[in-house]
Amino acid sequence: MLSLEDKFLQRLQELVMRGDDFSRVAEFYQQVAPLQVEAKSRLELKRPPTSSAIKKKLEADKAQVTFEGLAIDWLVVRDLFSRMLHLLADYKIVDDAQLGKLKELAPDPALLKRAARKWYKQPVVECSNSVEVAIAIALRLTFLPCLVKHSEAIMSMFDQERWRRSSCPICGGKADFAFLNKENGARWLVCWRCDTQWLFQRLVCPYCGNDDQKSLAYFTDDNNLYRLYVCDVCHSYLKCIDLRQTEEEILFPLERILTVGQDSQIQEKGYKPGWIASTPDR
Numbered sequence: 001m002l003s004l005e006d007k008f009l010q011r012l013q014e015l016v017m018r019g020d021d022f023s024r025v026a027e028f029y030q031q032v033a034p035l036q037v038e039a040k041s042r043l044e045l046k047r048p049p050t051s052s053a054i055k056k057k058l059e060a061d062k063a064q065v066t067f068e069g070l071a072i073d074w075l076v077v078r079d080l081f082s083r084m085l086h087l088l089a090d091y092k093i094v095d096d097a098q099l100g101k102l103k104e105l106a107p108d109p110a111l112l113k114r115a116a117r118k119w120y121k122q123p124v125v126e127c128s129n130s131v132e133v134a135i136a137i138a139l140r141l142t143f144l145p146c147l148v149k150h151s152e153a154i155m156s157m158f159d160q161e162r163w164r165r166s167s168c169p170i171c172g173g174k175a176d177f178a179f180l181n182k183e184n185g186a187r188w189l190v191c192w193r194c195d196t197q198w199l200f201q202r203l204v205c206p207y208c209g210n211d212d213q214k215s216l217a218y219f220t221d222d223n224n225l226y227r228l229y230v231c232d233v234c235h236s237y238l239k240c241i242d243l244r245q246t247e248e249e250i251l252f253p254l255e256r257i258l259t260v261g262q263d264s265q266i267q268e269k270g271y272k273p274g275w276i277a278s279t280p281d282r
Contacts, residue, residue, distance in 0.1 A: 004251070005037050011254050025257050028091040032084070032141060039080045040145035045071045049150075051157045058162055063172035065150045067120040072146060074109060077116075081142045082106050088138060098134035105135075115139065120171070133276055140193055147171055147194035160199045166206040170196040174275040175206055177252055178229070178240040185244060190252050192275040197252075207274035208234035219266070226259065228266050236274035237266045 002010065012033070015026035049064070057064050085102050088094045094102065105112045119139045151170045163169045168191035176192030178200075187202045204211045208231060215232040218240075227240040239259050241250060263273065 005033065007249070008251055008253055009033055011251060015257070022257055022260075024091065025260065028087060028093065029253070029257065031087050031091075035080060035083055036141070036145045039076050040149055042076050043071055043073055043146055043149055045149060045153055049154050049157070054154055054157050055159075058159060058169075061165065063168065064154050064158075064170050065147075067117050070120075070143075070146055071149065074113070077142060077146075078106070078109065078112065080145075081112065081138065084138055084141045088134075088141075093137070094134045095130075098131055101131050102134060102138055116143070136276070144194065147196075151194050151196045155196065163198055164200055166200065166204075166209065168194060168196050169198050170194050175200075175238060176273060176275045177255060178206075178238055179250070179252075180227075180240065180242045180244060182243045185242070187240070189238075195252065205229075205231035205234065205236070206238060207231065207236045210234065226262065228262060230266070230269075230271050234274075235271055237271040238274055239263075 009030065012026045012030045015022045016030060017023075054064060085099070085106060088102070089099050105115050115135060116139055119136055120143075147170065154170060158169060166189075167174065168189075171191065171194045173191045173193035175189035177190040179188050179190070179197075180186065181188060185202075187200055188197050189200045189206055190197050200206055201211075203213060203216065205216060210216065210231050210233040212233070217230050217232075219228045219230070220226065223245065225242055225245045227242060229238040229240055230236070239255075239262055241255060243250060267273075
């Protein structure tokens with residue numbers, strides 16, 4: 001039986017072979033994924049989470065893993081970060097100015113740690129600051145193996161019914177994707193930073209907390225498979241897939257690639273992705 005990582009790579013290869021608009025992006029992630037898998041295998045959780053510790057943070061409405069609590073091997077992190085910069089440059093994911101700022105972080109452990117700490121403790125990035133967005137993307141690619149390792153260890157003991165916050169229960173990040181489950185159409189959010197999935201209300205904006213139905217809406221495609229939730233208070237959007245409309249296995253990292261066209265369409269209407277859009281407090 002194929003692992004999720006193997007299934008992801010298999011589907012990426014199919015996209016690459018198609019030779020269409022997705023091929024280049026798929027090829028980029030085809031290079032990224034094995035590096036992340038290898039890095040994950042080198043990381044260890046020195047203090048595995050206990051059910052009592054998880055429950056205590058859950059009762060306090062706190063994300064489970066602080067930056068200081070991450071199982072970070074900085075030799076692994078620095079090596080992976082440098083490799084990600086090469087790929088981001090080769091595939092022109094970042095421009096020269098962004099790459100220049102990223103390269104300043106690579107050789108200096110203190111600068112890299114400072115940037116990583118800021119990125120982790122500030123879950124929303126200003127959309128207007130292209131350098132910050134580039135740093136967030138590079139750090140997300142680098143820290144994903146570590147965060148996934150924590151998420152896998154914690155979520156099997158996590159009580160989903162007791163966490164309905166708009167931020168990720170593992171890392172405190174924001175969602176960049178969502179899905180409606182097959183059983184009852186409940187909405188689950190998917191963290192942009194660590195891929196953790198958690199339950200959230202259907203009729204509330206996950207970015208600003210707006211629950212006025214007059215300023216909330218969604219667009220759907222012809223097959224009613226995909227939705228774009230929009231909020232006219234914070235002008236953000238959230239991509240979503242309705243699992244009730246498909247029998248295929250859904251791989252959310254892949255869906256981020258397959259739905260890039262939706263991003264450009266909705267951004268032309270004036271909406272911004274919620275994880276990088278500055279939103280008002282409520």
